[in-house]
Amino acid sequence: MTAPTTERVAGVIGESTVRPDGVAKLSGNFAYGSDLWIDGMLWGATLRSPYAHARLEKLDITPAVTMSGVRAVLTQDDVPGRARFGQVEQDQPVLCDGVARYWGEPVAVVAADDEETARAAVAAIIVEWEPLEPVTDPDAARAAGEEYRAMVIRRGDESAAGSVVIEAEYETAIQDQAPLGPEAGLAVPDGEGGLDLHVTSQWVHIDHTQIVACLGLEPDAVRCHPVGIGGAFGAREDISVHIHVAMLALRTGRPVRIVYDRTESFAGHVKRHPARMRYRHEADDDGRLVKVIVDMVMDGGAYAHTSHAVLANAAFFTVGPYNCDNVAVDASVVRTNNPPAGAMRGFGAVQVCFAYESQMDRLAEALGLHPLEIRRRNALLPGDPMATSGQVVEGSLPTIGVIDLLESMPLPDDVIPDDPSLLPGGTGLTTPRGSVVRGVGYALGLKNLAFSEGFDDYSEVRLVLTSAGLEIHTAAIEVGQGLVTICLQIARSILGIENIAWVPADTSTIGSAGSTSASRQTQMTGGAVHEAAVKLRDHIAERFGDDAALEEITVDGPIEQWVRYRHPPTEEPDELGQGNPHAGFVVASHRAVVDVDPELGLVRIVRVDTVQDVGKALNPQAIVGQLEGGIAQGAGFAIMEELILEDGVILNPNFTDYLIPTILDAPDVESRLIEEPAHWGPFGAKGIGESPTISSTPAIVAAIRAATGRPLNRVPVRPQDIVGV
Amino acid sequence: MHFVAARDLATALDARAEHPDAELLAGGTDLMVEVNLSHHRPTGVIGVRACDELMEWRDGRIGAAVTWARLEDGSARALAQLARTIGSPQIRAAGTMGGNVATASPAGDGLPWIAAMDGSVEVASRERGTRLIPWNEFFVGVKQTSLAGDEVITAVVTPDDAPHVQEFAKVGVRNAMVIATVSCVVAKGADGFRIALGAVAPTPIRATRAEEMLNAEASISDLVLEEVARLVSAEVRPITDHRSTESYRRHASGVLARRLVERCRAA
């Protein structure tokens, strides 16, 4: 090829290559799902339930149907195929089936000539409800047997006892992903009974499976296309507008667009599972864990979505990155009339990390050990069995490394600033310098990589070599994390070609890339690109030698290489949770420094330091971007982010009252990366997308505890929790 | 929809008299939220963003269309402090004192300052001319004012002897774009201390019992400060809602009042 070595090509792995879609995004020219436009398209709108639990007594769509400019009004009776959808369990009706089971559940959809008419038509629909008592207490739901899944993990000797016992109950509230880009979809009928769907998604193939079933169509009739997304963090893993907009397009024979506004977005996507966790840690005099007992309930809300997998993730990580030979976990995820829960960055590992790290701090205090020392003594390392599943850790896991390096990072100067905007309360001027107490807290977090429990997890990629350069065809979704960038870097490193294009492929032209979630895409789609590039390089070298030019290689047309990449297989565990359910692990450490005004309960997070296990830093700048962004989300969950429910109704479905950190709230971050190669994936790289949201929250809460002495068993921590009123 | 861009007050008053259904629009930071999220559809709008008389600002008189961005640079210390905390730079460039007063949200950031200054709201109508309404007669309930349907808010007026020593503080869970959990303005004039609070009652309030106690004391010891906190906590009437609890708001009111009295004392 024209550049047989990588030395002369810029943008290879290890560099902080700028992203290829950056210019379009900076100039306002990048097409997000909510920007898609076809002249003559219809606008869709959705009627939703105002109750968390109610019987639909009357639904009269006549006033909407007869409104000028309205082209279709559809209800559950209009669903052509399977009545229900869901990733694992198909339990959610496409539209209300006579009983609304959560606040905001879709009831009917309208397509009209313009947005105003669509909205007015929805408002004109006559709907009468008989409110029913909502189930809102997860413990009560569990007692009533309303479980999506229950898991039992038993390992070791239940009668083992330690000399130090720490028992406590922890609670994590509902966090919302709150991506800035709203849910949006454009459905374009093809005139032959099928359609093309352009919908904000994290996994077009799983959407496709559910959509064709509900539309009663052959798979070929529907093509799901990746579109530009304004963030995801798990909110886009499940169906939102997809089936609705498709039905409207098929009924009207015209393109239809649905875009949710912010309030509707809060109602229209799954949230992080709130959890109640009862923990008992027993340790010996040296602080070594002897036994961990956990009983936990997660609230899955009205429909299953990915609750089965979230529970497993939580249950297997209840102990964290620590050794323990005796573990008992009883965990349930239950059905209530609260908003449906599903995937959010961390996927169950976040909730338990808050609990187990709080426990480790309490053990350390009881034994007079430094928080990092107790973690060092128990650190889970390669070759050790996972405390919960017994799976022997394969590949790299620098648990001691992330502890030691974190400890070596200098703390910020122990000086309370003069500038009030840098004190708790900020420009609210609440807090004199003399009222500020500083605290430091630590936490470690463990996460699995990719999917688990025997799921057939793979990613398909097709490379196409032309005289102009290389094309990477994939259905993998870029949500902002930089997958597009590192895939180009990987391909460049193998093939030495500078000019590479990322070509989004739809469900009809390529197989699944799997979800953009589970910290998996760098290793899976990156792994697929890597494998395909190696095959392509070897094939070309064989046919043309090492120095052939692109023109010569492609003289008879483009050369393609398709790959379906899988990670090492995982297994379903046995009935006691024992086995090898995971494909790999990633560990990280966080240290938080906070300034607190204990009298008012106000917190300023001064800095969060982190050490991240990365395997191989394919793009250091992009990694740091993920770490800093994840820490900001962890900071939000620590002190300000919470969806407040009353009888299952969300009281704060807007950005006025669901508070996410501004630039004046987000902490400064110092990051260090540890490169110990993973045992699979491109160049030994590991997925790091979730680690920063997992242990940042517990580190911040630990720091607030250190500053105030308050127990703080709940996140988010509210001012009244710190004050104690 | 009928839109009148009123460049002078006479135009605004005429429009208000002739179109009783028309709504006043300054920065849009309240009205447009209703348009966008509540799908409110005005049939008539009178735009006063660039109305000459309403944009005037001098000592003792803030025109209704003066933006928070301008007020950040004013000489009234607590007003400048609170202006800086309103929303965001984008909100401050558009939002106005007059809009804050007209909306009369219990948590309106500007309102406790008006109360602390013993200020009045000046309103005008074509038929009845101008009148001055003391703050405690203007703000009558949650988002309720005594503004008549044909009146326009023209200014917030403060007495010539309004205290120069004044301090502000506001509790919010986030450091920008946050609705006050509790806000407080304390001022110290020739007649003594004034303690005003927001977000702890349907309207802004003055903690008169705390003021009375404080102004009867010859010197302000730590014990007196503690008593200020206790009296303010007892005097406020906060609620529990999705933003905070009654007990926290009560507690924070006392703390803020005490701290601000201390700041004024030191000034």
Next chain:
Amino acid sequence: MIVDFHLNGEERTATVVGWESLLTVLRDNLALAGSKNACEQGECGSCSVILDGDNVCSCLIMIGDCEGSTITTVEGVGAGDLLDPVQQAILDEGGVQCGFCTPGFVVTAAHLFANDPQPDEATIREAFSGNICRCTGYGALLRAFAGLAEDES
């Protein structure tokens, strides 16, 4: 009603009812989808535009009130692929991830640096306190703007 204004250096006209937000008119009437609709209540800054010299949320500006105004949107900062220094700085520092907040940051940055070429760190933070980013944690953006301020000195 008909509203005439100066938009990104050109004379433009919109035929509207009148209560629509400037953001809606930009996106739906004038095919300028760069300004974003993340919240439409002034709480995120993704719709930021320069209006008569002020940085404002276009979702809170009523179009009827824009007669004769001068407006700059993200599309008017830089020239397509030719990036303005604020855009280049954000790109180089890795300040773009999903990019949905990016237009708002670009406009706010253009406004800030036009009025204050050497802002200190506190000024920078406060200037962007109305622009929410959910992806980056703001670190790369702060580095970009601090670098620009230094370049000017």
